[in-house]
Amino acid sequence: MRRYKAMVEQCRHRIYSLAYHSLGSREEAEDVTQEVLVRLWQHWSELAESHVMPWVIRVTRNACLDLHRKRQTRQALLDQHQDEKPGMSHSELSFVPGLAMDQADFRRQVKDALSAIEDPYRTIVILREIEDMTYQQIAAALEMPLNSVKVYLHRGRRMLRERFLELENQVPGGLAHES
Amino acid sequence: MSRKDIPDACLNVGEKIESYLNGELTAVEQAEIAAHLASCPECRADLAFAQRIADTLHSLPQERCPDRVIERVYERVVPPRSTFRDRWRVPTWRPVLIGSCAALLLAVTALIGQKEMTTPRYAEADIRAAEREARWALAYIGLLGERTGKTVKSSVIDERIILPVVRTLEKSLDRDNADPKGEVRNAG
Numbered sequence: 271m272r273r274y275k276a277m278v279e280q281c282r283h284r285i286y287s288l289a290y291h292s293l294g295s296r297e298e299a300e301d302v303t304q305e306v307l308v309r310l311w312q313h314w315s316e317l318a319e320s321h322v323m324p325w326v327i328r329v330t331r332n333a334c335l336d337l338h339r340k341r342q343t344r345q346a347l348l349d350q351h352q353d354e355k356p357g358m359s360h361s362e363l364s365f366v367p368g369l370a371m372d373q374a375d376f377r378r379q380v381k382d383a384l385s386a387i388e389d390p391y392r393t394i395v396i397l398r399e400i401e402d403m404t405y406q407q408i409a410a411a412l413e414m415p416l417n418s419v420k421v422y423l424h425r426g427r428r429m430l431r432e433r434f435l436e437l438e439n440q441v442p443g444g445l446a447h448e449s
Numbered sequence: 450m451s452r453k454d455i456p457d458a459c460l461n462v463g464e465k466i467e468s469y470l471n472g473e474l475t476a477v478e479q480a481e482i483a484a485h486l487a488s489c490p491e492c493r494a495d496l497a498f499a500q501r502i503a504d505t506l507h508s509l510p511q512e513r514c515p516d517r518v519i520e521r522v523y524e525r526v527v528p529p530r531s532t533f534r535d536r537w538r539v540p541t542w543r544p545v546l547i548g549s550c551a552a553l554l555l556a557v558t559a560l561i562g563q564k565e566m567t568t569p570r571y572a573e574a575d576i577r578a579a580e581r582e583a584r585w586a587l588a589y590i591g592l593l594g595e596r597t598g599k600t601v602k603s604s605v606i607d608e609r610i611i612l613p614v615v616r617t618l619e620k621s622l623d624r625d626n627a628d629p630k631g632e633v634r635n636a637g
Contacts (some may be wrong), residue, residue, distance in 0.1 A: 278519060283511060283513055284513055286515075287511045288515075290512045291512070300514070300515065300518050303514055303522075304518050304522055307518075308522055308525050373505075380502055380509075396505070399503070399507060400506060400507075400511065424467065425631065427499075427503075428464070429523050430502060431466075431498065434502065434555075
């Protein structure tokens with residue numbers, strides 16, 4: 271139990287942070303963290319200590335994916351045309367988007383855009399850009415080849431930029447709000 | 450303007466803008482994009498936007514997990530610590546305790562019997578009565594074991610109770626035998 275508690279201290283913030291940035295909700299992030307740590311205890315005897323962190327990230331990502339799917343089910347109509355939307359035209363990009371926004375609003379919109387992009391792009395962007403994990407650590411955690419991580423990250427950053435612009439266009443004069 | 454109207458050079462920059470910012474392109478590609486940016490204000494605007502998003506992402510803190518979450522986790526994974534009284538209520542402990550007492554009694558009886566061969570101090574009837582009580586206790590353990598479905602391994606009783614008691618008593622007897630005062634006392 272002492273070793274389990276030490277490991278909880280080591281990975282609790284990473285789990286919570288990944289869940290929060292993925293879901294954009296503190297309440298849901300708390301629930302996910304709790305579930306992941308309880309599952310860690312249930313699987314404790316099967317896991318080598320060096321494998322715990324990758325395992326925890328994988329389980330957290332899956333838990334977040336489940337919640338995203340539930341949301342999508344609720345908002346199926348809204349998301350239906352997601353793939354049909356055209357890419358940003360060059361003219362739309364001919365000014366610096368978000369230029370008029372103060373940093374707090376801009377940051378809020380980045381967070382909204384982040385939780386709106388698809389997985390695994392979202393998870394990889396969070397792990398790399400916010401959690402500051404290396405490509406190798408991400409590849410180990412998500413059990414995918416290193417090159418795939420790089421490709422997903424590249425596309426994820428681009429998707430984030432596009433999603434930001436879509437959100438800006440969807441809500442004229444306003445922003446999608448989250449804490 | 451639709452996407453197909455965008456010059457190829459601008460599309461190329463749009464594709465690689467984040468990689469350019471992160472210095473992940475080859476030297477040749479970096480130089481090509483830098484040259485294009487110098488002459489294209491629209492792509493410079495895209496670059497500024499991408500840079501701001503990247504900076505904002507990096508500025509997002511690693512969130513701290515509140516303590517209440519961990520408290521809830523421990524409530525779920527750690528069973529509440531039971532008191533001695535709680536443990537005593539658990540029927541599986543009673544046979545163990547009774548077994549321990551019985552085993553102790555048997556061991557003491559046997560050793561006293563051995564000792565009495567040289568220095569008889571107890572009546573034969575008392576020793577027999579003690580043995581009867583010990584046997585009764587052991588039978589009771591068996592009965593409780595059947596009722597609760599739990600058993601106490603005899604090896605546990607041997608190793609944890611009988612042998613330590615035997616060793617202690619043997620040492621005590623040896624000391625008595627070696628002690629001239631004890632000899633005097635026993636003789637007396």
